[in-house]
Structures are given as C-alpha cells and as structure tokens.
Amino acid sequence: MSATASPARRNAFFGRATRSPALMIGVILVAICIVMALFAPWLAPYDPDEQDVINKLAGPSREHWLGTDSFGRDTLSRIIWGARVSLFVGFVATLAGVVVGAAVGVVSGYFGGWVDRVISGANDVLMSFPQIIMGIILVAVLGPSLFNLILAIAITAVPAFVRIARGSTLAMKERDFVDACRALGFSNMRTMFAHVAPNIMDELVVMASLWLATAIRTEATLSFIGLGAPPPTATWGGIVREGFDNLLDAPLLSIFPSIAILLVMIGLNLVGDGLRDATDPRAPT
Amino acid sequence: MSAALSVEGLTTSLRIDGVWRDAVRDVSFELARGETLALVGESGCGKSLTAMTVMGLLPAGVGRLSAGRIVIDGVETSGLAEAQLEKVRGDAIGMIFQEPMTSLNPVLTVGFQIAESLIQHRGLSRRQARERARELMELVRIPAAAQRLDSYPHQFSGGMRQRVMIALAIACEPKVLIADEPTTALDVTVQAQVLDLLGSLQRDKGLGVLLITHNLGVVATNAQRVMVMYGGDVVESGEVGAFFANPRHPYSRALLAAMPRVDRPTADLSPIPGQVPTLADMPEGCRFQSRCPLREEACARRPPLTPLRDDPRHLTRCVVTAREAS
Numbered sequence: 206m207s208a209t210a211s212p213a214r215r216n217a218f219f220g221r222a223t224r225s226p227a228l229m230i231g232v233i234l235v236a237i238c239i240v241m242a243l244f245a246p247w248l249a250p251y252d253p254d255e256q257d258v259i260n261k262l263a264g265p266s267r268e269h270w271l272g273t274d275s276f277g278r279d280t281l282s283r284i285i286w287g288a289r290v291s292l293f294v295g296f297v298a299t300l301a302g303v304v305v306g307a308a309v310g311v312v313s314g315y316f317g318g319w320v321d322r323v324i325s326g327a328n329d330v331l332m333s334f335p336q337i338i339m340g341i342i343l344v345a346v347l348g349p350s351l352f353n354l355i356l357a358i359a360i361t362a363v364p365a366f367v368r369i370a371r372g373s374t375l376a377m378k379e380r381d382f383v384d385a386c387r388a389l390g391f392s393n394m395r396t397m398f399a400h401v402a403p404n405i406m407d408e409l410v411v412m413a414s415l416w417l418a419t420a421i422r423t424e425a426t427l428s429f430i431g432l433g434a435p436p437p438t439a440t441w442g443g444i445v446r447e448g449f450d451n452l453l454d455a456p457l458l459s460i461f462p463s464i465a466i467l468l469v470m471i472g473l474n475l476v477g478d479g480l481r482d483a484t485d486p487r488a489p490t
Numbered sequence: 491m492s493a494a495l496s497v498e499g500l501t502t503s504l505r506i507d508g509v510w511r512d513a514v515r516d517v518s519f520e521l522a523r524g525e526t527l528a529l530v531g532e533s534g535c536g537k538s539l540t541a542m543t544v545m546g547l548l549p550a551g552v553g554r555l556s557a558g559r560i561v562i563d564g565v566e567t568s569g570l571a572e573a574q575l576e577k578v579r580g581d582a583i584g585m586i587f588q589e590p591m592t593s594l595n596p597v598l599t600v601g602f603q604i605a606e607s608l609i610q611h612r613g614l615s616r617r618q619a620r621e622r623a624r625e626l627m628e629l630v631r632i633p634a635a636a637q638r639l640d641s642y643p644h645q646f647s648g649g650m651r652q653r654v655m656i657a658l659a660i661a662c663e664p665k666v667l668i669a670d671e672p673t674t675a676l677d678v679t680v681q682a683q684v685l686d687l688l689g690s691l692q693r694d695k696g697l698g699v700l701l702i703t704h705n706l707g708v709v710a711t712n713a714q715r716v717m718v719m720y721g722g723d724v725v726e727s728g729e730v731g732a733f734f735a736n737p738r739h740p741y742s743r744a745l746l747a748a749m750p751r752v753d754r755p756t757a758d759l760s761p762i763p764g765q766v767p768t769l770a771d772m773p774e775g776c777r778f779q780s781r782c783p784l785r786e787e788a789c790a791r792r793p794p795l796t797p798l799r800d801d802p803r804h805l806t807r808c809v810v811t812a813r814e815a816s
C-alpha cells in the first residue's frame with residue numbers, strides 16, 4: 206500500500222472507461238440527448254406548439270427537416286423539446302426511486318429478522334407487477350399529470366433498488382467496520398446511512414443508470430397510451446402516438462421519435478454496462 | 491477511586507439449536523486504572539465473548555447476559571437500554587479489533603472517522619473535531635498527521651491502520667480499552683511498536699486495558715495480571731510474575747508447555763491432547779477433565795476458584811492443584 210494507491214485506482218477506472226468504445230458511444234448518445242434537453246429553446250428551429258394547419262402532416266422538407274404533425278407543428282422541434290420531458294421525468298423518477306428504494310433496502314438488510322421478512326415480502330409482491338401495468342394502474346388512479354407520471358414511475362422503480370440495496374447491505378454488515386461502528390457507540394441510523402450506504406453507492410449508481418433507460422421507456426409508453434403529460438406538452442411517446450393515428454398518411458411521424466427513444470435507450474444501457482465494468486475491481490485493467 | 495471496570499458473576503448464554511447454553515460462566519474481575527489485565531485461552535474459550543458482553547454488543551436473539559453485573563467507570567451498564575449503552579460505548583469504554591485491515595470504513599477518510607466519534611459523543615464542531623483528530627494521530631505516532639487526515643484506510647499499512655484504530659478508540663478518553671488480539675494480524679516488529687504505544691498511552695491516560703490474546707509472550711511483557719479461560723470458565727488468575735513462575739491449573743501448565751521457547755529444543759513442545767468439547771457436550775464439573783492428566787473423582791463436581799494459601803491473589807479452579815499448594 207502506498208500513498209499513490211487512490212489516484213492509481215482512479216486512473217484504472219478512467220483507463221478502463223476510456224478504453225471501452227461501447228461506453229464512449231453510450232456517453233456520446235446520452236450527451237446529445239442532454240444537450241438537446243438543456244438547450245431546447247435555442248436548438249429548436251420552431252416553437253414546438255406553433256400550429257400551421259395548412260402544412261399539416263407534411264413530409265421532410267427544407268423548412269421542416271422531419272416534417273410536421275396533424276396540427277402542422279414542427280416534428281424536429283417537438284422531439285428536441287420532448288427530450289426535456291423525457292429526461293426530466295426519467296431523472297427525477299429514478300432519483301426518487303433510488304433514494305426511497307435504497308433507504309428501505311438498507312434498513313431491511315441491516316436489521317434482518319422480521320423487519321426484513323416484511324419488507325422483502327412486500328417488495329416481492331410489488332416486483333411481481335410488470336412496470337407498465339403498475340404505471341398504468343397508478344396513473345389511472347392518480348389521474349394524468351406530469352407530477353403523477355413521475356410519482357408512478359418512481360414507485361415502479363423502488364422495488365428494484367430495495368432488492369439491490371438489501372443484498373449489498375447483507376454482505377456489508379458482516380464487515381468488521383460495522384462492528385467497529387457499534388463499538389464506538391454509533392446509532393443504527395448513523396451506522397446504516399453514514400457507513401453502510403456509502404459503501405454500496407457504486408452498485409446503486411450502476412443500477413440507476415440502467416433504470417434511467419427503463420424510466421424513460423415507461424414514460425414514453427404511458428404517453429403513447431395517453432396517460433403521460435397532458436397535451437399540448439411535447440413528449441416522445443405522444444409524438445409516436447400522433448404518428449400512429451396518422452400512420453397511413455405520415456408514417457415517418459412515428460418513426461423519428463421512435464429513433465430518438467431507441468438511441469437514448471441504447472446510450473443509457475451502454476453507459477450502465479460500461480460503468481459496471483469500469484467499477485468492477487475484478488475486471489482486467 | 492473506583493475501578494475502571496468491574497465485572498461480577500458475568501454469565502453469557504448463546505442460543506444453539508433453540509437451546510440457551512452458558513458459553514461464559516460466572517466471570518468476575520476488577521480492572522484498575524492504568525492496569526493491564528490479560529485474558530488468555532485458546533479459540534472458543536469465551537474470551538472474546540466476555541469482551542462483547544462487557545461492551546453490550548451481544549447479537550440480539552443469539553446471545554444474552556443471563557447473570558451478573560458490569561460496572562464501567564462507576565456506572566452499571568448491565569441492564570441498560572441500547573440507547574443508553576450507545577452513550578457509554580466509544581465514550582467510557584473503547585475497543586480495538588484484531589483486523590486493522592477491515593475494521594476501518596474503506597470509503598471514508600481516517601480523519602473523518604476519528605472526528606466522527608468526537609462529534610457524536612462530545613458534541614465538538616467539525617473543525618474542532620478535525621483538529622483533535624490531528625492531535626490524536628500525532629499521539630499514536632502517525633507521521634505527517636496533518637497531511638494524512640484526508641487519506642483513506644487503504645493508503646495505510648497494517649500497523650498504521652491499527653494506530654488509527656487506537657486513535658479512534660481513545661478519542662473520547664475512555665477509562666477502559668478492550669483490545670481483542672490487537673497485534674495478531676501484524677508483523678512481529680510492528681506488534682512491538684503497537685504494544686509499546688498502548689503501554690505509554692495507558693500510563694499517560696490511566697487507561698485500564700483488557701488485553702485479549704493467545705500470545706503468552708505478549709502477556710509476560712505487557713500485562714500486570716492474567717486470567718486464563720477454558721471452556722467459558724476462568725480457570726486461573728493471578729499476577730503475571732507468579733503465574734509464569736508457578737502456573738497452578740493443569741490447563742495453564744499445558745498452555746505454557748505448548749509454547750516454543752528459544753532456550754529449549756522445539757522437540758520438547760507438548761501439544762494438549764484432545765479438543766475443547768463443544769458447548770453441547772461440555773462435561774459436568776471441571777470442564778478440562780476430559781483432557782487433564784491429573785484427573786480424579788472429585789473433578790466430576792465443578793471446582794470453585796480457590797485462592798492459594800501462600801498467595802491469596804493467585805486463584806485456581808482445580809481441586810488437585812489447590813490441594814497441592816496448601
């Protein structure tokens with residue numbers, strides 16, 4: 206052990222990360238999406254809600270690169286603005302899912318016994334619902350709004366994080382430093398959240414990057430079936446639906462936002478896999 | 491001045507296959523300030539369990555204190571609720587563990603880990619605690635303490651980590667320090683440094699140290715008194731000098747005979763025949779009888795811990811050798 210071990214470890218992480226072309230492609234795809242979301246007002250050539258009924262359902266042209274929808278709104282502008290909604294919903298819902306899921310999972314794994322049995326049992330029940338079904342039920346009950354959409358997606362994300370946090374905590378609580386915490390008179394709360402939680406953070410981050418893709422997909426699906434953010438908000442799922450209703454007249458209207466969804470999915474999955482490999486100490490450097 | 495730690499009739503039970511069995515029976519001792527009491531015995535004899543019981547760290551549902559009193563620095567802690575125990579642990583009593591490699595949290599800086607307990611128990615501000623952490627690291631002789639506050643445990647060697655552990659344990663100036671095999675995982679040269687450090691801290695701070703070890707060499711050079719445990723019983727206790735000069739219990743004699751010495755050929759090493767019986771089939775009466783060369787009929791009843799006539803501070807739990815002493 207030397208004083209240079211930590212920078213060395215960090216370099217190993219970056220070395221592995223930058224040498225992985227898959228991860229780099231993922232980062233680029235996600236970065237494009239983030240830039241689109243952040244700079245939508247400057248990037249979008251038109252106001253996404255501006256209607257031009259004469260030009261409705263037009264194909265790609267020099268004025269409208271990706272054509273227009275049934276109200277004559279510019280599809281490219283709506284996809285760029287839609288990135289905002291997708292990423293916002295995805296990030297917030299995943300973050301909420303991680304925070305709540307990790308807290309519950311750490312408590313479950315740390316205490317064990319009946320606490321663990323109750324939490325794990327309830328969690329398994331929640332997990333047995335497919336995310337889409339769960340999302341549909343929740344939005345149907347709560348009513349469609351952006352907030353309820355986020356809430357519903359966050360709730361569907363919670364069980365996965367409970368499970369991973371619980372598993373990691375079970376392994377972590379056998380470590381000597383947890384006994385040392387108790388010998389120092391730290392409360393269970395302090396031991397769990399100041400000592401165990403930071404040790405399982407890397408696994409949660411990897412899982413979160415993969416869940417971000419799922420959350421964005423769920424958002425698109427719910428918007429597609431009309432349970433997403435209410436119109437006229439531009440969402441990718443909403444544009445696909447718009448195109449789906451006019452599939453014979455303007456098939457490309459569905460295709461373009463679908464490609465956007467696909468690329469973000471691929472990007473986030475590549476990032477998640479790459480992060481997992483880069484943080485895995487057993488991986489060859 | 492009251493004893494740093496006083497333990498009376500401590501009995502710890504473990505639940506094994508649904509049955510509570512006494513794993514530590516009727517242990518009593520007093521630890522004065524500035525004194526080192528060594529607790530020796532082979533693995534599974536109950537020495538670590540005794541320490542865990544004193545700390546109040548028995549796992550709920552698996553272990554319990556079934557009888558006895560524990561008084562730490564004048565405060566009775568046996569029977570205290572967990573929330574009160576948390577205030578005592580790390581404050582009046584500290585503990586250092588065998589494995590310095592794994593006893594520190596790998597993702598937190600050592601400075602933070604030392605400061606944390608000061609913030610918890612003493613209500614210091616972050617800045618005060620950090621300053622105190624630096625002083626503590628200097629006290630345990632970590633070079634360049636100020637720069638190393640922000641280092642992570644993996645950047646330290648084993649001996650340095652054990653120093654950090656010691657700094658952690660003594661941060662709140664406890665009266666009692668339990669050292670559970672503090673040097674077993676370290677190189678011999680580092681062992682001596684760590685023990686030397688413990689000794690000087692003890693003299694300066696009037697710390698009572700309960701030193702758990704199976705290394706009799708460590709006992710001879712570092713402790714004033716020694717307690718030998720076998721199968722959950724204290725079988726012999728006395729001053730270190732008297733103990734090494736004239737061990738009374740057959741188990742203590744066997745332990746000393748099993749220890750290699752430079753002045754004797756290693757062929758003379760004599761292992762103790764047999765194994766420690768499991769808790770479930772521990773014999774009635776003297777627990778060492780199944781392996782004892784001096785066994786006789788009287789051993790079927792549990793022998794009392796008897797003081798020797800010529801040295802009342804030297805006690806043995808053996809009817810045969812107690813008689814021989816008189």
